[in-house]
Amino acid sequence: MRGEAGIGKSALLSEAAWSAAEQQLRVLRTAGVQSEAQIAFAGLHQLLRPVLDQVERLPQPQRGAVLAAFGRTDAAVPDLYLIALATLSMLGEVATQAPILLVVEDAQWLDRPSADVLLFVARRLAEEPVVMLAALRDGFDTSFDGGGLPELALPRLDRASAELLLDRRAPGLRPEVRQRVLSEAAGNPLALVELPAGDVTAPTAMLPLTARLEQAFAARMSGLPVATQAVVLVAALNDGDALSETLAAATVVAGEQRTVDDLEPAISARLVQTDGERVRFLHPLMRSAIHQRASLGQRHRAHAALAHVLAHDDDRRVWHRAASMARPDEAVAAELEAAAVRAQRRGGIAAGVAAMERSAALSSDPALRGERLLRGAELAFELGQRDAVVRLLTAAERLELSGRQRWRTAWIRDSFDDGVLGRAQAAWSLAQVAERAAAEDPDLALNLLYGAALRCWWTEPGVEARASVVAAAGRVPVDDNDPRLLVVLAYTSPVECGEVVMSRLRRQPGDLDARALRMLGNAAMAVGAFDLAAGFFATSLVELRTQGRLALLARALTLQAWSCAHLVDLNVAVPAADEAYRLARDTSQPVVAATARATQAVLAALRGDQDGVYRLAAEAEAWAMPAATHAVLSAVQFARGLAALGDGRHEDAVADLRRIYDPADPAYHQANRCWAFGDLVEAAVRSGRPEAVSGLMAEMTAVARRTPSPPLQHGLRYARALLAPDAEAQPLYEATLQADVGAWPFPRARVQLGYGEWLRRQRRVAESRAHLRAAREAFDASGTIPWGDRARAELRASGETSRRRVPDARDQLTPQELQIAQMAADGLTNREIGQRLYLSHRTIGSHLHRIFPKLGIASRSELRTALQPSV
Structure with missing residues (x-):
């Protein structure tokens, strides 16, 4: 629910919670608090606190993640999304006892990790007896924006409804006062209730409505006893809601005992309410009004008292201590730096950014201030927070930074957005900085070069920039087989470095971790070694899933899908691309999401x-x-060209594919042009315009002398056969068929189809049928329907009838259903599948319940047979 302050969001949530409780639902609540936004997982902990006893029912990795996130163990949190899966699992377990309503108030003030977890969970509740309702105030940027959740926007009341509410809550107002309240409230329910309690004759109409409401609350505060005002101020500044904490801190401020009796006047004035354990403001504006009304000295004393009371809680204590400081203090700055490290270990990167920024502000040493600003910028970079990165780097650059700090600044600033956005010449400038950093800090140099290489991959920086990156990479003192070095070379110069990269890829050891395997997969994909890439990615996915590293998992799945699309392994590519797109959206990675979408278009x-x-x-x-992202645009053109070719629209296919080879076109791409050449030549020949590719034939032949790229080498062999005069074609087709294509059955079937067509045109009909049959069977097995239809049409023309293709699982199931069916066929349980796909076991069960009738089976034991391709 979205709306302005006072529009009735909290009232609707309270009504929903009451109704749910009446119907025997279990209600779990949390609320964002401005001062709690720096404490990682504070909101999630508040939500799950009543059911934390269920954590023991979770699998160990999930159990450990939750306990670490809530500070119950010293272990580092593996990944935010493992916590999200654990939250989903825990709610699923609790929901077996009674349905659940999750109520999230003031979600705009939730700490970022809690908000991200709750958005992740909300997207996966379709199969659970769990409902989530969240309220957001207008004017705030939150994790929920663009999250794809259903939304209810709450408008202001119309005139008749506003009059009815006002007359019920404040009957007997003088006509001029009643008219003034109606005018100033402008249909806002909270204003209609609260403004009559204040001085409505004061000239406040020029103030924003929230300010007028805050004035009304502040005026109500001024009539309270001094002791009550002190207790309420402490409650307003406390980031927790425990009554005992508030009374203890108020006692420290006053120097004498404060009790719950001191709160009674505030309760009577409808500012706060308490159940004896918790104290809660009736509206968030009351908290901010009281905060603004207090003097700076009063706020400092209250924060200092809270820091004293919270000695047992390092994170909360240091934030209150920092809020009580009027000048730099190195001891407090160091404590905040330690809090940032703890937040990072617990997965609270956003809290770490805030802690580092505040630590820098309290630093008395300029060198330490600069270092803390840079560390904060690095954390903000990790979150993708552009504004925070720019703000922190700008502040750091005003200081006297060391050479290494300046190198780090260049890396953060110029490597933002995965090398897609920003200045194209950044690849060259990063290479220069990397050369200076290489001897002193090889790891930083490789980070700089990776940022440069990404720009070379996604955009087109020019020959000189590419050469400078390759040259700088050669001067970094690391092992020649280092995966980081190989991906830099492959992304920067996939043609010139193709042979070197492929030879080193084949020399890699077998005991690499997921990070190294993912980098090797990136490098193999870039140089066209798609079979190697698919293997590297498949191995890396196991560890990435276990660690819950969804951002990296989305990237690996995207490139696994792209590689398997070129191998035409649709059983892997289709579900991988679908999952990659969903995870890229979950993890806010638009480049990855666009690449996954382009891959889905190819499929x-x-x-x-x-x-x-x-x-x-x-x-x-x-x-x-808009970003001129060449790699994605070339993939888009490849998909369109392939679609036109499969549909028999050969002129369209030439026009679509030709763009990938034009350096002036934003779809031009050095690597992708190596992978689509056979398709372009086939389209040109079938359109009757072979001359359209004659110049490119010479160009790509020259390129092939510099790289062993398998798709380019095969595409050129096929192109030569297609373009050859009839007297020379046969040996070229046969040589192409005899070439080792390894894990590339689809390109071989394409050649068999082309050769069979050529033989039939030469009136060698009997010879053509064997090749056409083999092509048809390969196309049916791979699921490439347009090419299978073409092979059938050619066989009919040769006088042979083919049986109709039988639809298989890929035709009947969604990509996600196909993935779940494959895992179930491999023997995984519903829980194991759910843990791998970040879904609940109940959701997996629901999917299987729909999968069985689609495949015409009744049990899991029949899945393996049902998933076999129809040939």
Whole structure:
């Protein structure tokens, strides 16, 4: 629910909670508090506190993640999304006892980790007896924005409803006062209730409504006893709601005992309420009004008292201590730095940013201030918070930074947005900085070069910039087989460095971790070694899933899908691309999401889904075009060209694919042009315009002398056969068929189809049938429907009838259902599948319940047979 302050969000949530409790639902509540936004997982802990006893029912990795996030153990939190999965699992367990309503008030003030977890959970509640209601105040940027959740916008009351409410709550107002309240409230329910209690004759109409309401609350505060005002001020500044904490801190401020009796006047004035254990303001504006009304000295004393009372809680204590400081204090700055480290270990990166920034502000040593600003910027960079990165770097650059700090500044500033946005010449400048950093800090140099290499991959910085990155990489003192070095070379110069990268990829040891495997997969993908890339990614995914590293998992899945799309392994590519897109959205990675969408467009082309191709391609293009993201735009054109080729629209295919080879076109890409050449030549030949590629034939032949890229080498062999005169074609087709294509059955089937067509045109019909049959069977097995239909049509023309293709699981199941069915066929339980896919076991069960009738089976034991491709 969205709306302005006072529009009735809290009232609606309270009504929903009351109704749910009446119907025997279990109600779990949390509320964002401005001062709590720096404490990682504070909101989530408040929500789950009543059911934390259920944590023991979770699998160990999830149990450990939750306990670490809530500070119950000293272990580092593995990843925020493992905590999210644990939260989903815990709610699922609790919901077996009674349905659950989750109520989230003032979600705009939730700490970022809690908000991210709750958004993740909300997207996965469809199969659970759990409902989440969250209230957001207008004017705030939150994790929920664009989250895809249903929204209810609450408007102001119309005139008749406003009059009815006012007359019920404040009957007997003089006509001029009643008219003034109606005018100033302007349909805001809270204003209609609260403004009559204040001085409505004061000239406040020029103030914003929230300010007028705060004045009304502040005026109510001024009539309270001094002791009550002190207790209420402490409660307003406390980031917790425990009554005992508030009374203890108020006692410290006053120097004499304060009790719950001191709160009674504030309760009577409808400022706060308490159940004897917790104290709660009736509206968040009351808290801010009291905060603004207090003097700076009063606030400092209250924060200092809270810090004294919270000696047992290091994180909360240091924030209150910092809020009580009027001047720099190195001891407090150091404590805040330690709090930032703890927040980072617990997965609270946003809290770490805030702690580092405040620590820098309290630093008396300029060198320490600069270092803390840079560390804060690095954490903000990790979160993708551009404004925070710029603000912190700008502050740091005003100081006297060391050479290494300046290098780090360059890396953070110029490597933002995965190398997509910003100045194209940044690749060159990063290479220069990396050269200076190489001897002193090789790891930093490789980070700088990775940022430069990403720019070379996503955009087109020019030959000189690419050469400077490769040269700088050669001067970094690391092992030649270092995966970080290989991905820099492959992304920067996939043609010139292709042979070196491929030879080193084959020399890699077998005991690498997920990070190294993912980098090797990136490098293999960039140079066209898609079979190697698919293997590296498949191995890395196991560890990434276990660690709950969803951002990296989304990237690995995207490139696994892209590699398997080129291998035409649709059983892997289709579910990988679907999951990659969903996770990229969950983890706010638009570049990855666009790449996954472009990959899905390619897969739709291979399947013959013409509508899907153009819809998915348009989505990817809409993001990639403003940023001139060459890699995504070339993938979009590849998908469109492949779709046109499969549909027999050969002129369109030439026009679409030709753009990938034009250096002046934003779809031009050095690597992608190596992968689509056979398709372009086939489209040109079938359109009757082979001359359209004659110049490119010479160009790509020269490129092939510099790289062993398998798709380019095969594409050129196929192109030569297609372009050859009839007297020379046969040996070229046969040589192409005899070439080792390893894990590339689809390109071989394409050649068999082309050779069979050529043989039939030469009136060698009997010879053509064997090749056409083999092509048909390969296309049916791979699920490439348009090419299978073409092979059938050619066989019919040769006088042979083919049986109709039988739809298989890929035709009947959604990508996610296919993935779940494959895992179940491999023997995984519902819980194990849920843990891998970040879904609850109940959701997996619901999917299987729908999968079985689609496949015409009744049990898991039949899945493996049902998933076999129809041939």
